Amino acid sequence: MASAIIRGLIKHGHRSAHILVCAPSQRTRSRLVQDFNVRVHSDNSAAVAFADIIILAVKPFIVPLVCDELRPLLGQVNNGRSEQKLLISIAAGLTHASISDKLPQNVQLVCAMPNLPTAIGKGLTGLFVPGHLDRQAVDDAEQLMRAVGDTVWLEDEQQMASIVATAGSSPAYFFLFLEAMEKAAIAQGLPAKTASKAVLQSAMGAVSMAMASKEGLANLRHQVTSPKGTTEQAVLAFQHGDLDALVARAMDSAARRAKELALG
């Protein structure tokens, strides 16, 4: 996910020389240099010396370990003034309190849930801060994530699990559905390239149209569904399979997992 954000930031005009990535493995660091020409370091503390904004993009269970490494440096006071750093956590499930408890008080923390399309500037990031955070930190987090897509601010942290299910994880559901369509089209006899093009262009057209339209998704669906026509048969098959219930079950599972991750 860090690569997706970096790709999106560079695409948006951020300079690679202004980005430092810390990763333990030489393999990942070499890949990042090769792909993005960013600065790299094996020691997480290098991030504190280098950056005003630090994105925690490690697996949720590693976040406490990284906070332990950063805490002494983040707490340092220079010339009688403690520096204000902004940390953005993208770890699924982890609450603001569970991370900020591990950080010095001078650190501003924003919880974010981006998704993979940040890599092409078309991400969606859910953001949450408790009421007492500095305006500047809120603006900086918003500006950074806006560089890689759109943002939504959550008033209630409980909603973060739903954003994980709706945005963080959801590109995978769409890929899965498109894969299933490709397989079915090939099974019906289309060449693989034709199947792929037909599926992806149709998906892009449908999403673009839905985003541009004020009519609502159900209305657009009805426009495609001629009475006694072909679409009706496919829609009926989805409904007989109880697509709504299946999607709700899948999204509930993702949200439940986000809540489990919060418990560690």
Ligand SMILES: NC(=O)C1=CN([C@@H]2O[C@H](COP(=O)(O)OP(=O)(O)OC[C@H]3O[C@@H](n4cnc5c(N)ncnc54)[C@H](OP(=O)(O)O)[C@@H]3O)[C@@H](O)[C@H]2O)C=CC1
């Ligand atoms: N994948 C996605 O679409 C999304 C993921 N997220 C969140 O992003 C986070 C990362 O997920 P994802 O990118 O999928 O996971 P990956 O396993 O792909 O990436 C995790 C990265 O963390 C690095 N890492 C491991 N240990 C440390 C450490 N001690 N200090 C610094 N870096 C370390 C790894 O480096 P190395 O390769 O060198 O081991 C690796 O590059 C998770 O918290 C996830 O919930 C949020 C939204 C979407």
Ligand SMILES: O=C(O)[C@@H]1CCC=N1
């Ligand atoms: O699957 C995961 O746990 C991460 C969080 C959201 C998307 N990927």
